[in-house]
Amino acid sequence: MKIIIAGDGKVGTMLTKQLSAEGYDLTLIDDNPKVLESTEERYDIMAVQGNCASMETLERAGVKETDLLIAVTNADEINLLCCMTAHGMNPDIHTIARIRNPEYTDQIFKMRSLFALSMMINPERQAAVEIERLLKYPGFLKRDTFAKGRVEIVELRVDAGHKLCDIALNDLYSIVKCKILVCSVIRGGKAITPGGDFVLREGDRIFVTAPTNVLTTLLRNLGIITHKAKRVILCGGGRVSYYLAQMLLRSGIGVQIVEQNYEKCVQLANMLPKATVIHGDATKEFLLDNEGISDCDALVTLTGVDEMNIIISLYGSSCKVPQIITKLGRLENNTILDALPLGSIISPKELSCNNIVQYVRAMQNQTGAALTVYMIADGQAEAVEFMVDQSTLHCGEPLKKLKIKKNVLVVCIMHGAQLEIPNGDSSFVRGDTVIVVTGADRVLYKLNDIFE
Amino acid sequence: MNYKMMGRFIGRILLVEAVFMIPSLVISLVKQENMACTGFAASIGITLALSLLLLVLCKGSKRSFKARDGLVCVGASWIVMSLLGCLPFYISREIPSYLDALFETVSGFTTTGSSILSEIEGLSMSILYWRSFTHWLGGMGVLVFVLAVGASGESSKGFTMHLLRAESPGPQVGKLVPKMKKTAEILYLIYVLLTIVNIAFLLFGGMPLFEAVCTAFGTAGTGGFGIxxxxxxxxxxxxxxxxxVFMLLFGVNFSCYYMLLLRQFYSVFKDEELRLYLGVVFGSIVLITLNLRGFYGTFEETVRHASFQVASIVTTTGYATTDFDLWPTFSKAIILGLMVIGASAGSTGGGFKCARVLIIVKGLRRNLRRAISPQKVQVVRINDNMVDEKVLENTNAYLSAYVIILFLSFIVVSLDRFSVMTSLTAVLSCFNNIGPGLEAVGPTCNFGDFSWLSKLVLIGDMLAGRLEIFPILILFSRTTWGRLKG
Known part of the structure; x- marks a missing residue:
């Protein structure tokens, strides 16, 4: 399959890395030759220099033979124009555009066919949605949803004195009293697919598959108090802040936004009359003290500078803020950060990438294709949701009899509305949905790929 | 200064004024009121001559018309209009003193309704008609009328916005539709329709046609001259x-009616100024009704008098059905408060305006909160829109100017040795274009006993109040008449 990526920025590069590893024919368009050169050196792709919205450049990139165009330049208008132009030149092409301006979001969603868009992604909005979900269940570092919201993979950290510390996975049920499955563990920066005799240690980050309706029980039995956040401090007044504040205010949670730029403050105060907008530098500790950081329920750092976010989050953790969420734009897979108490880490670009990769895979193989794909364990593992169809092998056979590839784990089987956390005797039949976790070095295109 | 352009505008306003005197002339001819007939004929002649002179002399100006010119033009034209509008009273000898006639006319045009006459029923019909008609004309504004009927070519030039801004009441004046002429037409259309409906309702109640028309004029302009x-x-x-009911209706911002015509019911329902205005009205009625227990025979009568007086004062009309000067102090205090607040912006009523009260109160609340947490950024929002800092500033400046003028006028009027309450409410009443005050200027009394100096000051107050201070104030500023530097 041939794909054009327009815009070699943060998301563009990440997509290039991911998609070229999966073996697609990639053409990258950008008007900055230097950036292109460095990307071309690292990955096996073709680079075209020029304005991606012009017919001439698209022609050179071979738009007529291309199946998918992904427009992720930094300007919404260019992304839209690029998709419209490409669609005009090749009516069969699929197009994905990144639209970030909140003023456009609604109208473009309503006029998707006019703009010739197959899909629209808004990284900031996705990040905000993700953060809101985390705030609803404090205690989880990350939540990914499968099977239309009925199953989740949540991330937990095993701290010293935690109930799970020094417990073997086989004994897990006696503590949590609900059916869950640990599908991946990060220890010392490395992802491990654990067996039943695996013993959890302090500092491990574990990824747990659980039905959505037992999440509360899980948290209670783990001794993590869950009360809904009532007051949240957001540092930085960018788009993510705006989206997030809007969602939080709607569900009655108090929001304080700290922003350095006065004009932005006025704008936010106008758009969010119920929020408290504070003009000042969030890295100044006395300012956060004045705003009552020590008794707020959550701190979300959303400034545009990763280093600042890290510093503010560290200060928040020293003030014993119950829940901290840190947005990182560049440093998200930095192993040094693992040791730091930064709470949940959110990376808008990773979220967008997940979405796009998912779309690409669905296009690649319409039958037996992955329904949902999530990167978990810092991108070292993937959780993939499949539909069992007529082409699937080994239907109805118990799992313990199947030869499944190493490092691949079936973590959940959905029989219609019934949900099963599988053991060796479980099996799947046609029409079921199966969630599989695998190391990221191996790409699963269809369910049959899990068998040896 | 663009004197030629201003001359033309004033000329056209005088032309309109002369035309509007014709119905009075007809009435005086029909009723064979000889003195009044002479008065109107002479006035029409003088006004017409002056108008034509101005129109001929001030032909064709290519210079630009600035915001300053707009303010001066409005201020000057209202003064000239009043100077000529009082001629019928004076020439017909029905008001023998020219100053009294001027007071009566300014009171009419500014929709104040304060009178120097103690005996109204003795006036001839044509004079009564003219007296009430000045209310109707002044209510919506003469310049707005000129814009509505004027050639669209001239009013399509940008400068007419300066005129609308200067003459229409309210802190934020905007057009309803892109074209100025159309905006002025819509405003007058709503105005005329409401007036006709009002006349119809009065006729239905058995009022003679002449009285109904005059009463409706007084109500529509929120003036208050009775017959x-x-x-x-x-x-x-x-x-x-x-x-x-109609007084209250004319005290509502006319853009609300326009939105109703456009079927935007929700935005009318959500309008914060309208809510404040109605809240003030109903709150006052309830409080006064409670305070007046046992004052009148029946409950119905109490509510009727309370609501009539509240409507009359808050819309700055000045009609009366009872002497509220006899009411208990608490009720009088509420009436005094209503005098200051006034009607909605963009209505025919006067006063400080609900919109300004809203802005001032919200701005004050913002400043209080800022004192508590200085780093918190807060904006003042009205109807889900941010109020510009400039508007806040202007409104505060307006409040300062309002208080200063009020106080200075009060001091001058105090020379007349009336009681403090009389002097204060006389100024308040004229400045807010209401009509009656308390004590010696109460609903049953008149302004005839004031000295010439007080009358002059009160005339100035009425004009300043109607035109929202700045167009009159700017006439006295030295920089206005100098060359605009830079």
Whole structure:
């Protein structure tokens, strides 16, 4: 399959890395030759220099033979124009555009066919949605949803004195009293697919598959108090802040936004009359003290500078803020950060990438294709949701009899509305949905790929 | 200064004024009121001559028309209009003193309704008609009328916005539709329709046509000149209630009616100024009704008088059905408060305006909160829109100017040795274009006993109040008449 990526920025590069590893024919368009050169050196792709919205450049990139165009330049208008132009030149092409301006979001969603868009992604909005979900269940570092919201993979950290510390996975049920499955563990920066005799240690980050309706029980039995956040401090007044504040205010949670730029403050105060907008530098500790950081329920750092976010989050953790969420734009897979108490880490670009990769895979193989794909364990593992169809092998056979590839784990089987956390005797039949976790070095295109 | 352009505008306003005197002339001819007939004929002649002179002399100007010119033009034209508008009273000898006639006319045009006459029923019909008609004309504004009927070519030039801004009441004046002429037409259309409906309701209550028309003019302009010595008190409860309702209707921002015509019911329902205005009205009615227990015979009568007086004062009309000067102090205090607040912006009413109260109160609340947490950024929002800092500033400046003028006028009027309450409410009443005050200027009394100096000051106050201070204030500023530097 041939794909054009327009815009070699943060998301563009990440997509290039991911998609070229999966073996697609990639053409990258950008008007900055230097950036292109460095990307071309690292990955096996073709680079075209020029304005991606012009017919001439698209022609050179071979738009007529291309199946998918992904427009992720930094300007919404260019992304839209690029998709419209490409669609005009090749009516069969699929197009994905990144639209970030909140003023456009609604109208473009309503006029998707006019703009010739197959899909629209808004990284900031996705990040905000993700953060809101985390705030609803404090205690989880990350939540990914499968099977239309009925199953989740949540991330937990095993701290010293935690109930799970020094417990073997086989004994897990006696503590949590609900059916869950640990599908991946990060220890010392490395992802491990654990067996039943695996013993959890302090500092491990574990990824747990659980039905959505037992999440509360899980948290209670783990001794993590869950009360809904009532007051949240957001540092930085960018788009993510705006989206997030809007969602939080709607569900009655108090929001304080700290922003350095006065004009932005006025704008936010106008758009969010119920929020408290504070003009000042969030890295100044006395300012956060004045705003009552020590008794707020959550701190979300959303400034545009990763280093600042890290510093503010560290200060928040020293003030014993119950829940901290840190947005990182560049440093998200930095192993040094693992040791730091930064709470949940959110990376808008990773979220967008997940979405796009998912779309690409669905296009690649319409039958037996992955329904949902999530990167978990810092991108070292993937959780993939499949539909069992007529082409699937080994239907109805118990799992313990199947030869499944190493490092691949079936973590959940959905029989219609019934949900099963599988053991060796479980099996799947046609029409079921199966969630599989695998190391990221191996790409699963269809369910049959899990068998040896 | 663009004197030629201003001359042309004033010329056209005088032309309109002369034309509007014709119905009075007709009435005086029909009723064979000889003195009044002479008065009107002479006035029309003088006004017409002056108008044509101005139109001929001030032909074709290519210079630009600035915001300053707009303000000066409005201020000057209202003064000239009043100087000529009082001629019928003076020439017909029905008001022998020219100053008194001027006071009466300014009171009419500014929709104040303060009178120097103690005996109204003795006036001839044509004079009574003219007296009431000045209210109707002044209510919506003469310049707005000129813009509505004027050639669209001229009013399509940008500068007419300066005129609308200067003459229309309210802190934020905007057009309803892109074209100025169309905006002015819509405003007058709503105005005329409401007036006709009002006349119809009054006729239905058995009021003679002439009285109904005059009363409706006074109501529409929120003026308050009655044609009876006892204002509205002698009429039936039905007519009094009709007046209450229509006074309140004319005190509503006219853009609300336009939105109703466009079927934007929700935005009218959500309008914060309208809510404040109605809240103030109903709150005052309830409080005064409670305070007046046992004052009148029946509960119905108490509510009727309370609501009539509240409507009359808050819309700055000035009709009366009872002497509220006899009411208990608490009720009088509320009436005094209503005098200051006034009607909505963009209505025909005067006063400080609900919109400004809203802005001032919200701005004050913002500043209080800022004192508590200085780093918190807060904006003042009205109707889900941010109020510009400039508007806040202007409104605060307006409040300062308002208080200063009020106080200075009060000091000058105090020379007349009336009581403090009389002097204060006389100024308040004229400045807010209401009509009656308390004590010696109460609903049953008049302004005839003031000295010439006080009358001049009160005339100035009426004009300043109607034109929202700045167009009059700017006439006295030295920088206005100098060359605009830079």
């Amino acid at each position: 009876k010595n006892d204002s509205i008190a002698g009429y039936s409860p039905y007519i009094q209630n009709v007046c209450t």
